[in-house]
Amino acid sequence: GSGKTSLILSLIYLLMQKSNKNRLNKNQSSKSIEIWVCDGKNDELGAVMSQILPASHVGVGVETAELVHKLVKKSDERYKYMSKRRKKNPELAFADFTKFGFKMIVVFIDEQSAITASLTDSKARKQYQNDLLRLVQTSRASGIIPVISMQQANANSMGGNLGTAIREQLGGLRVIMGSANMITTQDKQMIFNESVELPISKFRGVGSGYLQTSDMQAPEAFEAPLLPTKSEDLYKLLSSNK
Numbered sequence: 001g002s003g004k005t006s007l008i009l010s011l012i013y014l015l016m017q018k019s020n021k022n023r024l025n026k027n028q029s030s031k032s033i034e035i036w037v038c039d040g041k042n043d044e045l046g047a048v049m050s051q052i053l054p055a056s057h058v059g060v061g062v063e064t065a066e067l068v069h070k071l072v073k074k075s076d077e078r079y080k081y082m083s084k085r086r087k088k089n090p091e092l093a094f095a096d097f098t099k100f101g102f103k104m105i106v107v108f109i110d111e112q113s114a115i116t117a118s119l120t121d122s123k124a125r126k127q128y129q130n131d132l133l134r135l136v137q138t139s140r141a142s143g144i145i146p147v148i149s150m151q152q153a154n155a156n157s158m159g160g161n162l163g164t165a166i167r168e169q170l171g172g173l174r175v176i177m178g179s180a181n182m183i184t185t186q187d188k189q190m191i192f193n194e195s196v197e198l199p200i201s202k203f204r205g206v207g208s209g210y211l212q213t214s215d216m217q218a219p220e221a222f223e224a225p226l227l228p229t230k231s232e233d234l235y236k237l238l239s240s241n242k
Contacts, residue, residue, distance in 0.1 A: 002094075002177035004176050005043075006207055007177070007209075008135075008149060010227060011108075012035055013227075016035070016241035019033035019241075020241055025172060031103070033105075034103050035057065035102045035103070035107075035108070035110050036058070036105060036106070036107040037049040037053060038061075038113035038115065039110050040110060040111035040112060040115035041114045045110050046058060048231075048238065051239070062075065062118050062119060062124075065124060065128040068128060068131045069131045072131045073094055074105075074144065075135065075139040075142045078142035082097070082100050083208070094210065096143075098142070107145070108147045108149070111151075112150040113152070133169075136170055139206035152190075159202070173211065174192060176188065176191045177208070177209035178201070178209055183198065192212055196219060197218075198221075199208055199221055200221075202221065203221055208223045209221075210222065
């Protein structure tokens with residue numbers, strides 16, 4: 001009830017707009033950003049995005065583990081290709097993924113703890129945890145950006161013993177939803193990695209929270225964009241950028 005799903009949908013909408021704008025400005029035939037969605041609870045996010053995105057870009061429940069594994073393989077393939085090109089052309093040594101013709105892929109992994117819990121087979125669960133760690137460690141350089149959301153950012157939610165290692169790699173942008181008096185000291189430390197004082201916020205209610213990017217010295221209060229409350233209106237808004 002804090003507005004987490006609405007924030008994710010807002011980010012997806014903004015990415016869709018940016019991708020379309022890039023396509024028009026550069027006269028491209030296809031979008032510059034691919035969006036992939038993993039919905040661990042098979043809830044609102046998965047239901048909406050499965051009607052908008054290609055079927056191969058959406059996974060719900062246990063399907064999410066297969067989708068993450070697919071992205072790890074894609075990242076490995078990109079690295080292999082970039083390494084081969086760099087050996088032939090030293091000028092590409094510090095070039096990013098766009099110089100090799102790759103699109104940015106942003107994958108939203110929602111309800112991380114539900115994904116882990118749904119994998120009852122220990123071998124499958126361990127494979128998923130290892131894949132997730134590889135994804136957050138290496139994929140950004142190949143243009144695959146993971147966005148992970150959960151109810152609580154503790155080690156168990158992130159995948160048991162590997163949870164801390166996974167969480168420490170997620171440093172580009174950290175967000176916690178809720179007002180300062182609702183956020184526990186433990187949750188605050190797990191998100192921002194230190195005992196910081198959250199500033200007084202002028203924002204109240206659903207959709208408000210705090211964020212910190214890698215170049216910000218301290219968290220700042222924010223309010224997520226308001227989205228349509230009716231499902232049909234929300235679908236029309238998102239599908240307008242298909």
